[in-house]
Amino acid sequence: NAGVTQTPKFRILKIGQSMTLQCAQDMNHNYMYWYRQDPGMGLKLIYYSVGAGITDKGEVPNGYNVSRSTTEDFPLRLELAAPSQTSVYFCASSRTGTDSNQPQHFGDGTRLSIL
C-alpha cells in the first residue's frame, strides 16, 4: 500500500523558474490537500479538492495553482518561483462520508528551496 506519494523529495529552483510538485494517492480518497510548512511553524493550507474536477483556495494560495483531473492525482504548480516559497510541501488525502473526518494521510513531503 503506497498511500500518498509525493515527488520529488527535494528540489532547488532559481527565482522565476516554474515546476510541478506531484501527488498521488491510491486509497480512493475524495478529499486532497496541499499544505506548506515553514520553519518552526505548523502547516498552512494552500489548496484543496473535494473530488475530481473541483478545487478551491486555502489560506495561502498566492503563487500556486492546482488541478484535479482524476481522483488519484493532485499536482501543485509554481509558476514563477519566489524565495518566499521556500518551504516543505505536504500533500494529504482523506475519505469523508458518514463517518466524516477520517484522519488525513500525509505524503513524506517535498523540500523546496528557491535561490
Added chain:
Amino acid sequence: AQKVTQAQTEISVVEKEDVTLDCVYETRDTTYYLFWYKQPPSGELVFLIRRNSFDEQNEISGRYSWNFQKSTSSFNFTITASQVVDSAVYFCALTLDTGRRALTFGSGTRLQVQP
C-alpha cells in the same frame, strides 16, 4: 475562524520522565475533530489520535494518553515514561465537520528526550 495554540515551543526532559504537551483550541462550531500528529526528525507526519467534539472520554494508548476538556477548550497529550524515540515535533490540529475539512494546525511543540 478556527485557531489552535500550542504555547510550549520546546520541552526538554530526561528519559523516563512524564511530559504533557498542551493544546488549546478556538472554534464557534459545535461539531469538530481534534487530532495529534507526530513529526520525527525524518520529517514525515504520523497520525496519533482523532477525537470528536462529542466524545470527552480520555484515551490511553500504551504510554500515550489524551485529556479532552471542552470546558477549557483543551486537548492535552501526555507521554508517560518518555523515551529517546519520542523526540519529535508534535502538532495539535482541528477540523470542522463541514466545508473543506482541512486541518488547522498549531505551531507545534518540539520535544527533546535526553538519555
